[in-house]
Amino acid sequence: MEMVNIKINGTPLSVPNGISILEAARYAGIEIPTLCYLKDINEIGACRICVVEVKGARSLVTACVYPVNEGMEVFTNTEKVRKSRRHTLELVLSNHRKECLSCVRSGNCELQKLCKDYGVADADYFKGAMPAFTFDDSAAHMIRDNSKCVLCRRCVAACNEQGLGIIGANARGFDTQISCAFEKNLADVSCVSCGQCIVHCPTGALKEKDDTDKVIAAINDPEKFVVVQTAPSIRVTLGECFGNPVGTNVEGKMVAALRRLGFDKVFDTDFAADLTILEESNELLERITKGGTLPMITSCSPGWIKYCEYYYPDQLDHLSTCKSPQQMFGATVKTWYAKKMGIENIVVVSIMPCTAKKFEVGRDDQNAAGVADVDIALTTRELGRLIDGAGIRFNDLEDEKFDELLGESTGAAVIFGTTGGVMEAALRTAVEKLTGETLAALEFTDVRGLEGVKEASYEVAGLTVKVAIASGLKNAKIIMDKVRAGEADYQFIEIMCCPGGCINGGGQPVQPAVEHNFGNLAAKRAAALYAQDEAMPLRKSHDSPAVKAAYEEFFGEPGSHTAHEVLHTSYVARPMYK
Amino acid sequence: MLKKISKIPFSGTPEQEEQLRACINESKHDKHLLMTVMQKAQDIYGYLPFEVQKMIAEGMDVPLEKVYGVSTFYAQFALSPKGKYNISVCLGTACYVKGSQQVLDKICEILGIEPGECTMDGKFSIEECRCVGACGLAPVFTVNEDVYGRVKPEEVAGILAKYN
Numbered sequence: 001m002e003m004v005n006i007k008i009n010g011t012p013l014s015v016p017n018g019i020s021i022l023e024a025a026r027y028a029g030i031e032i033p034t035l036c037y038l039k040d041i042n043e044i045g046a047c048r049i050c051v052v053e054v055k056g057a058r059s060l061v062t063a064c065v066y067p068v069n070e071g072m073e074v075f076t077n078t079e080k081v082r083k084s085r086r087h088t089l090e091l092v093l094s095n096h097r098k099e100c101l102s103c104v105r106s107g108n109c110e111l112q113k114l115c116k117d118y119g120v121a122d123a124d125y126f127k128g129a130m131p132a133f134t135f136d137d138s139a140a141h142m143i144r145d146n147s148k149c150v151l152c153r154r155c156v157a158a159c160n161e162q163g164l165g166i167i168g169a170n171a172r173g174f175d176t177q178i179s180c181a182f183e184k185n186l187a188d189v190s191c192v193s194c195g196q197c198i199v200h201c202p203t204g205a206l207k208e209k210d211d212t213d214k215v216i217a218a219i220n221d222p223e224k225f226v227v228v229q230t231a232p233s234i235r236v237t238l239g240e241c242f243g244n245p246v247g248t249n250v251e252g253k254m255v256a257a258l259r260r261l262g263f264d265k266v267f268d269t270d271f272a273a274d275l276t277i278l279e280e281s282n283e284l285l286e287r288i289t290k291g292g293t294l295p296m297i298t299s300c301s302p303g304w305i306k307y308c309e310y311y312y313p314d315q316l317d318h319l320s321t322c323k324s325p326q327q328m329f330g331a332t333v334k335t336w337y338a339k340k341m342g343i344e345n346i347v348v349v350s351i352m353p354c355t356a357k358k359f360e361v362g363r364d365d366q367n368a369a370g371v372a373d374v375d376i377a378l379t380t381r382e383l384g385r386l387i388d389g390a391g392i393r394f395n396d397l398e399d400e401k402f403d404e405l406l407g408e409s410t411g412a413a414v415i416f417g418t419t420g421g422v423m424e425a426a427l428r429t430a431v432e433k434l435t436g437e438t439l440a441a442l443e444f445t446d447v448r449g450l451e452g453v454k455e456a457s458y459e460v461a462g463l464t465v466k467v468a469i470a471s472g473l474k475n476a477k478i479i480m481d482k483v484r485a486g487e488a489d490y491q492f493i494e495i496m497c498c499p500g501g502c503i504n505g506g507g508q509p510v511q512p513a514v515e516h517n518f519g520n521l522a523a524k525r526a527a528a529l530y531a532q533d534e535a536m537p538l539r540k541s542h543d544s545p546a547v548k549a550a551y552e553e554f555f556g557e558p559g560s561h562t563a564h565e566v567l568h569t570s571y572v573a574r575p576m577y578k
Numbered sequence: 579m580l581k582k583i584s585k586i587p588f589s590g591t592p593e594q595e596e597q598l599r600a601c602i603n604e605s606k607h608d609k610h611l612l613m614t615v616m617q618k619a620q621d622i623y624g625y626l627p628f629e630v631q632k633m634i635a636e637g638m639d640v641p642l643e644k645v646y647g648v649s650t651f652y653a654q655f656a657l658s659p660k661g662k663y664n665i666s667v668c669l670g671t672a673c674y675v676k677g678s679q680q681v682l683d684k685i686c687e688i689l690g691i692e693p694g695e696c697t698m699d700g701k702f703s704i705e706e707c708r709c710v711g712a713c714g715l716a717p718v719f720t721v722n723e724d725v726y727g728r729v730k731p732e733e734v735a736g737i738l739a740k741y742n
Contacts, residue, residue, distance in 0.1 A: 167643060168646070182642075
């Protein structure tokens with residue numbers, strides 16, 4: 001790599017030629033502030049927050065897109081630079097609805113932090129006209145409030161990165177707004193509810209639909225028995241809401257906090273993840289032996305399912321008919337568990353890394369007991385707010401354990417939260433089933449890692465099992481185009497909607513752009529899941545005592561009539577526009 | 579200016595669709611040709627309604643929002659059809675000073691539409707323009723090729739009544 005010598009604030013540095021000033025400054029331990037920049041996906045130099053002085057340059061330059069060259073001298077914090085940034089912020093605020101006291105992003109708003117850092121004392125310095133801003137609460141999962149939009153286009157980049165491109169900048173000049181084609185509502189276009197736009201928004205313009213009040217009301221209703229389930233990935237992300245470093249596993253404290261919130265039972269979606277593996281591997285083996293549609297594709301990720309229904313309605317037969325773990329959990333609670341315990345009037349709340357789960361709870365054919373399998377789906381962020389609002393000192397809590405039975409699970413379930421995890425869990429069970437022998441090594445390292453598309457092939461009991469894994473819908477498209485063309489010779493495919501899987505889900509704690517750009521966010525969160533898997537005594541789904549009990553007492557065998565009634569579902573082709 | 583999206587039902591003919599599809603087929607190998615296709619589509623249909631933009635998006639394999647974003651950014655693209663009689667009111671300096679805004683307001687009031695829109699019967703459309711080169715006749719508006727000068731708002735109804 002060719003290196004160049006530059007100076008940043010007088011410090012001599014040798015950095016790779018051609019990298020941006022923004023990246024070069026990191027070598028000097030300096031974080032140049034940004035508002036619109038997202039590494040690789042939104043390098044547009046539009047917001048003018050990252051401006052710096054370059055010796056010899058006629059004007060300030062945008063550090064995020066300006067490449068370094070030999071002998072360059074950069075100044076990142078001069079009075080001229082600071083004044084320019086302050087001025088830009090004042091202009092941004094001129095038509096910003098400043099609801100900062102109660103805004104959902106107060107405290108982790110990137111605009112707010114910049115205003116504090118640059119001493120923007122008068123937020124109304126350039127008080128101006130307010131355009132008629134779009135407010136769109138049509139979707140099941142989120143709200144777009146353009147009165148808090150700074151037009152950074154990070155949401156647009158995130159949506160494009162998913163290969164969807166359903167939002168964009170429309171009109172021009174002062175009228176510019178981020179919206180959908182023909183100003184349609186989000187609910188009327190092919191939005192898959194992934195929420196990647198939300199986790200990339202620097203302000204409170206995009207947020208999940210808050211369902212915390214419904215949860216509090218259910219808990220306070222003495223007639224109701226309120227059960228909570230927690231998705232695999234949220235135990236390694238919830239801690240971020242309370243200042244813990246990315247990748248901290250807070251499972252014990254999470255359970256303790258949920259108990260203090262007043263849930264009657266604190267259970268784990270991981271139980272249902274194990275159950276999913278038994279149902280799904282059985283379905284796969286049946287398809288292989290009885291000549292069903294192959295490759296079979298996982299159905300855990302509701303964003304992916306919705307994507308398939310919009311973009312590949314002719315390929316729905318490839319989807320496993322298994323409900324997602326969230327829904328399997330709710331269905332099992334409201335059938336088997338309710339009967340076994342003699343409890344009525346159960347409310348199932350789920351804590352999910354995902355905004356599409358809010359859509360999923362309202363889907364058709366997800367009501368095994370005649371009522372919705374899951375009543376309320378909260379994101380990790382909403383749980384964080386619920387805990388804060390209840391005055392629970394999260395970091396001071398002693399670790400506690402999940403409640404018995406539906407709180408029991410295996411390491412195979414925990415890794416559902418990351419790309420390749422469902423595949424690895426399925427392989428652990430399928431290989432033992434096919435060979436009838438105990439696996440010597442449980443790690444299937446070929447299917448691990450954050451690459452968008454992964455392939456692997458295994459020789460099992462004389463059978464070649466070829467699998468593929470995709471995360472992020474742009475990558476799902478690569479696989480699905482092969483499937484549609486009949487060129488996919490895999491038996492089993494795992495697809496997760498969000499890049500990196502649920503650990504990077506649209507319902508996860510929002511981290512500032514710098515964490516997305518340079519922080520290895522997904523890798524740190526995934527590592528925490530694999531560490532938990534490794535530390536668990538049981539690491540194969542079919543060893544789960546709770547799952548065994550469920551089959552013995554209620555379902556019979558995987559794929560039984562009862563299992564089909566309770567744990568499986570159907571899909572519908574959806575029109576792209578309404 | 580925000581562009582008005584036409585509520586007039588789409589009435590494209592199979593011939594028009596064939597023309598557009600041929601044009602898309604020529605260009606779909608290169609997404610950079612999106613604007614060229616949009617310009618040709620506007621030549622064919624006179625404007626770019628949802629149905630046309632959807633055909634372009636699917637044909638060029640780009641998101642519909644991308645096509646819509648381009649169509650709302652550039653002044654050359656229209657989201658409403660032109661009426662049988664297109665009224666163009668000059669809001670250039672001389673006409674404006676002489677009260678063309680009041681003339682425009684009157685036309686809008688009589689027809690029940692705003693600039694950039696077309697009446698539901700497809701008869702009249704209104705647009706704003708900047709100087710038709712007849713400042714001596716200010717305020718000026720045109721109906722297709724007919725020029726009306728030194729117009730007073732109260733004369734508008736009589737002028738429009740001439741067109742059927």
